[in-house]
Amino acid sequence: MKSIFLMIYLIIATAFMGCKSIEKTDIEVSSVDSNLLKIANVLNKHIPEYSTSYDSKGFYFDKGIPKNFFIYSLTDTSNNKFPIEEPIGINKNGIYHFSPLRYEISFSHIAVIDSGNMEIFSFLNCKNGETIDEVIEHIKSKRVFEGVDFTIIRNYRNYGYYFQIDPQSKVMCDQ
Numbered sequence: 001m002k003s004i005f006l007m008i009y010l011i012i013a014t015a016f017m018g019c020k021s022i023e024k025t026d027i028e029v030s031s032v033d034s035n036l037l038k039i040a041n042v043l044n045k046h047i048p049e050y051s052t053s054y055d056s057k058g059f060y061f062d063k064g065i066p067k068n069f070f071i072y073s074l075t076d077t078s079n080n081k082f083p084i085e086e087p088i089g090i091n092k093n094g095i096y097h098f099s100p101l102r103y104e105i106s107f108s109h110i111a112v113i114d115s116g117n118m119e120i121f122s123f124l125n126c127k128n129g130e131t132i133d134e135v136i137e138h139i140k141s142k143r144v145f146e147g148v149d150f151t152i153i154r155n156y157r158n159y160g161y162y163f164q165i166d167p168q169s170k171v172m173c174d175q
Helices: 002-019 031-046 049-053 132-140 150-154
Strands: 060-062 065-067 069-073 094-100 109-114 117-121
Touching: 031 049, 031 060, 031 069, 031 094, 031 109, 031 117, 065 069, 109 132, 117 132, 132 150
Parallel strands: none
Antiparallel strands: 060 065, 069 094, 094 109, 109 117
16 A cells, blocks of 8 residues: 555656756756757747747757757767757867758857856857857867867858758848
């Protein structure tokens, strides 16, 4: 009888724990995991029209796999593949290009992560965004990134995945 009550208790407790939001739990999220969540949240904040026009869930992770956007390492390009079929991981030191998959709203962002601390540069080379030169200056100020290939950083748009519905569409950022 005690085992039945214990089982019922565990089922109810598990159900309630599953309903808690991340902010309210006592579970500590590693800096890598929290940086992944920050990346998705930045896109949702900066491109809110995505959830109203394309997918009501917006940008999110499903079992560690980014949905509706990509994250591409600019420091280890051999590690990038698409479609992403396994949970993504990011390093505590790295430079990542991330953007929505839809070409017309593929506003590029770059995350520079130094010892787990992330700085995000948004709407790169758009009219009201930051510039790739600002990103490069920031990277140069970090000793951990000595030896980075700045050709790859400058050509960040070549390191990502986009799809177009209309072949004449362009990125809507008033370059």
